[in-house]
Amino acid sequence: DAGVTQSPTHLIKTRGQQVTLRCSPKSGHDTVSWYQQALGQGPQFIFQYYEEEERQRGNFPDRFSGHQFPNYSSELNVNALLLGDSALYLCASSGNIVPSYEQYFGPGTRLTVT
Amino acid sequence: AQTVTQSQPEMSVQEAETVTLSCTYDTSESDYYLFWYKQPPSRQMILVIRQEAYKQQNATENRFSVNFQKAAKSFSLKISDSQLGDAAMYFCAYRSPSSGGSYIPTFGRGTSLIVHP
Numbered sequence: 001d002a003g004v005t006q007s008p009t010h011l012i013k014t015r016g017q018q019v020t021l022r023c024s025p026k027s028g029h030d031t032v033s034w035y036q037q038a039l040g041q042g043p044q045f046i047f048q049y050y051e052e053e054e055r056q057r058g059n060f061p062d063r064f065s066g067h068q069f070p071n072y073s074s075e076l077n078v079n080a081l082l083l084g085d086s087a088l089y090l091c092a093s094s095g096n097i098v099p100s101y102e103q104y105f106g107p108g109t110r111l112t113v114t
Numbered sequence: 115a116q117t118v119t120q121s122q123p124e125m126s127v128q129e130a131e132t133v134t135l136s137c138t139y140d141t142s143e144s145d146y147y148l149f150w151y152k153q154p155p156s157r158q159m160i161l162v163i164r165q166e167a168y169k170q171q172n173a174t175e176n177r178f179s180v181n182f183q184k185a186a187k188s189f190s191l192k193i194s195d196s197q198l199g200d201a202a203m204y205f206c207a208y209r210s211p212s213s214g215g216s217y218i219p220t221f222g223r224g225t226s227l228i229v230h231p
Contacts, residue, residue, distance in 0.1 A: 033218065040223070040224075041223055042118075042205050042207075042221030042222050042223050042224050043159075043205075043221050044221075045218050048218065056218060058218075088157065090159065094217065102149075102161060102164070103217075103219065104161075105151075105158060105159040105160070106158065107156070107157050107158040108157045108158070
């Protein structure tokens with residue numbers, strides 16, 4: 001059973017560019033959440049997708065957008081990259097398993113903005 | 115909004131000894147979930163242990179156990195018989211039973227655990 005997968009592993013972009021990160025959820029999971037983890041910090045919630053719609057959003061600007069496909073995979077898009085967007089981007093998937101709805105994390109994509 | 119505080123940026127332990135990582139949280143809710151996640155240098159975060167607030171019994175998973183003090187809003191993680199593979203960042207997380215159906219955890223800033231051979 002494949003866990004959560006993310007691509008690419010590493011990415012280097014220049015300020016002002018746009019980037020797309022991809023995530024495939026764990027088999028049987030229908031919900032995908034994205035987090036930004038700056039160096040030395042805990043993950044910060046960006047947004048969550050369920051049934052191809054954004055269900056909840058954290059305190060991130062509109063430059064951060066996403067999409068969920070019918071197969072539950074998801075993309076995170078960041079426009080007009082800033083140096084401060086350099087971070088590890090984590091994807092987590094979950095399913096409707098009562099009671100705790102645990103999230104399973106992927107290995108992350110390390111984004112460096114120069 | 116709930117907050118999670120991990121006051122120990124770094125802890126160290128000798129192999130085979132016991133270490134305790136601290137976590138406090140702030141909430142006005144009576145029912146919630148608490149988690150400890152481990153993030154090794156390879157980066158993939160994995161769930162170590164989970165505690166439901168309505169359960170008085172402290173959760174245990176093999177060498178990992180928690181000391182859950184609901185009134186004090188404290189949730190510490192004890193690692194017994196520490197192993198080199200326990201070296202990682204440990205994150206404490208809080209989650210409401212229902213956050214608009216989205217179940218989003220709030221994470222602390224993490225504690226880096228160093229295990230000395």
